Amino acid sequence: MRTEYSEKQKWISSAKNLHFEMDSDASSTCSRSSSPDLAVDSSFFSNKMFQSYGETLQSKSEKSTSRSQSGIIEKNRARTDLSKDDLQDLRLKVNSRERKRMHDLNQAMDGLREVMPYAQGPSVRKLSKISTLLLARNYILMLSSSLEEMKKLVGDVYGANAQNHSARRALPPTSVAPASQLPLLSIAPTLHTLVATSATPNVGQAPHSPPSAGFLGFPAHPLPTLLKDPLHLSSSYRHFPGMPCPCSLCQPLPASTASLHSLSMGK
DNA sequence: TAGGCCATCTGGTCCT
DNA sequence: AGGACCAGATGGCCTA
Numbered sequence: 001m002r003t004e005y006s007e008k009q010k011w012i013s014s015a016k017n018l019h020f021e022m023d024s025d026a027s028s029t030c031s032r033s034s035s036p037d038l039a040v041d042s043s044f045f046s047n048k049m050f051q052s053y054g055e056t057l058q059s060k061s062e063k064s065t066s067r068s069q070s071g072i073i074e075k076n077r078a079r080t081d082l083s084k085d086d087l088q089d090l091r092l093k094v095n096s097r098e099r100k101r102m103h104d105l106n107q108a109m110d111g112l113r114e115v116m117p118y119a120q121g122p123s124v125r126k127l128s129k130i131s132t133l134l135l136a137r138n139y140i141l142m143l144s145s146s147l148e149e150m151k152k153l154v155g156d157v158y159g160a161n162a163q164n165h166s167a168r169r170a171l172p173p174t175s176v177a178p179a180s181q182l183p184l185l186s187i188a189p190t191l192h193t194l195v196a197t198s199a200t201p202n203v204g205q206a207p208h209s210p211p212s213a214g215f216l217g218f219p220a221h222p223l224p225t226l227l228k229d230p231l232h233l234s235s236s237y238r239h240f241p242g243m244p245c246p247c248s249l250c251q252p253l254p255a256s257t258a259s260l261h262s263l264s265m266g267k
Numbered sequence: 268t269a270g271g272c273c274a275t276c277t278g279g280t281c282c283t
Numbered sequence: 284a285g286g287a288c289c290a291g292a293t294g295g296c297c298t299a
Contacts, residue, residue, distance in 0.1 A: 095276060097286070102274075125297095128272060273296085282287075 112136055 113120075113132055117139060120126075127135065 091277085094278095094286090098277085098288090099275070101287075106274095130272090269299095271296105271298085273294105275293085277292085278290095280287100280289080283285090 109129055109132055113127055116127065116132065116135055118124075118127060118135065
């Protein structure tokens with residue numbers, strides 16, 4: 001088994017970075033942003049690998065007679081009835097589908113990376129899958145917490161404003177900021193403070209070294225402790241209250257957000 | 268060189 | 284029945 005894989009992997013690695021054209025279905029829909037393209041020479045699969053696959057199937061079907069799952073027996077029997085070529089075709093089709101499935105998954109992962117508050121660029125290695133998921137979770141929790149905080153502040157500001165307004169009805173209106181600006185004015189420093197607590201996990205790290213999965217771990221009760229415990233977001237920018245900041249957290253979501261939505265609605 | 272991450276193949280299981 | 288999903292196995296690549 002090991003030797004079969006060894007041969008196969010040698011071939012696969014040599015075939016990497018070539019265009020994948022074996023299956024029209026896969027090639028038409030797969031843009032493979034995160035994985036190497038693959039050219040599949042079906043002649044390769046016509047040798048040992050598939051001979052052993054056929055043997056494996058046969059031996060398996062022999063063993064499977066002791067199983068209670070008749071469906072599987074029937075399925076294996078149907079497969080052993082196939083000719084060697086049919087088996088090859090079947091195996092190739094299944095492999096191709098699985099490859100495409102994984103590529104779609106990776107595309108979705110790339111879409112997630114794009115909207116993550118993480119320094120992106122040619123010199124930065126992309127987040128691993130596990131890190132992406134953990135970071136996404138923390139990011140969502142942080143946004144939820146920020147939203148709650150903002151709601152509270154808006155409530156406080158409007159409450160205080162209503163009191164002031166009734167107490168100072170006689171004062172000229174120019175002494176009070178427009179109501180539409182009040183929430184933003186009061187929220188801005190707070191938002192930046194929130195952001196600042198989560199801004200510098202990469203200090204001391206090489207720019208090409210994304211945080212490990214463990215580093216992105218989260219507490220057992222994330223929401224209450226969220227603001228005390230840094231989120232380990234990987235922005236390389238320092239945040240200063242009142243200063244404009246180029247980090248992704250302080251910028252509007254990129255246009256690629258839309259592409260992520262369209263991706264998720266693809267099926 | 269060990270360990271982490273990844274792509275791929277594969278067989279089993281579930282779903283339509 | 285066929286396809287989707289999943290997890291295990293395997294080897295390659297890269298970094299500390």
